[in-house]
């Protein structure tokens with residue numbers, strides 16, 4: 001079987017996570033890597049034994065024969081790198097969030113369609129065992145009509161600094177960075193309903209207190225210093241998303257809540273409420289009525305579900321499968337565009353104090 005020749009664009013934290021999953025897939029050859037930071041690029045390429053290394057995406061696309069690209073760069077460069085790769089005839093996996101704006105996201109999707117190429121979004125939580133078990137419950141009718149969901153992702157340690165706190169590179173704080181995960185997952189599990197309006201309140205508290213903590217976020221970008229780095233993003237937000245089918249989602253996200261749920265790596269709370277049952281994706285508790293009694297059931301052996309694949313591994317393997325075998329993608333560009341519209345609406349609502357219609 002011909003191997004998929006993949007280029008990895010962006011050799012930072014998530015680039016490292018992705019490459020180890022490609023290395024574990026026997027149908028992939030990492031044919032080139034690219035990063036604008038030559039020092040990081042060389043360190044990464046040496047570690048992973050990759051000859052073809054570039055500091056310019058265009059130069060890489062012009063020099064190497066490739067089938068696919070994986071875009072793992074700052075949010076501000078998702079559109080530029082993705083569009084260049086699609087126009088070079090490659091299938092693309094792009095990390096979340098899709099882009100900085102809904103217009104950019106739409107242009108990325110249009111470019112994929114124009115070139116007849118796949119544009120998959122790295123919505124990794126769709127690929128976790130918890131999500132796949134939830135989907136199984138939903139598909140078999142155990143939740144009934146899901147009319148309300150909670151989408152929570154809260155951290156306590158503060159903004160990590162670096163590009164995360166610089167709006168010109170990130171597009172925003174926890175709404176676009178981590179809120180995007182439960183927002184996408186709950187919408188996906190509800191069957192991707194059409195959003196009609198959003199309302200959001202954002203806070204800008206605790207940046208300084210968190211920067212002065214004596215312990216640090218373990219995964220902060222190399223060289224980041226929250227005490228010195230520019231910080232012009234929100235620190236927390238709460239939002240409501242209303243869908244056309246009458247369902248709603250309550251979003252809560254933060255980098256810096258004084259809250260026991262939150263840890264350095266994130267306190268999640270993804271809960272689905274349906275007419276036949278409720279499901280908490282973090283505790284894997286299922287709630288329903290049996291024989292006129294309220295019953296709480298714990299789903300066991302979550303880690304042993306199906307092929308027991310961890311999220312990033314399942315995501316990368318799915319992308320490779322879609323590229324090589326034409327398998328239908330479960331995380332397509334059209335979903336990324338809708339999520340970008342919701343994110344943009346949340347920011348507009350937080351800024352104006354008004355509900356925003358999603359068109």
Ligand SMILES: NC(=O)c1ccc[n+]([C@@H]2O[C@H](COP(=O)([O-])OP(=O)(O)OC[C@H]3O[C@@H](n4cnc5c(N)ncnc54)[C@H](O)[C@@H]3O)[C@@H](O)[C@H]2O)c1
Pocket residue numbers: 009010011012013014015034035036037040057072073074075077081095096097122124163177221222
């Ligand atoms: N799915 C997840 O759970 C998850 C987790 C972490 C990060 N991410 C996403 O991955 C992306 C990268 O995050 P990170 O934490 O790896 O950041 P990072 O700073 O560690 O790495 C990003 C790299 O991209 C490079 N870069 C920036 N613009 C570029 C361009 N135009 N061309 C080539 N290289 C460029 C930077 O030099 C840097 O080395 C972000 O979009 C982030 O939202 C997703």
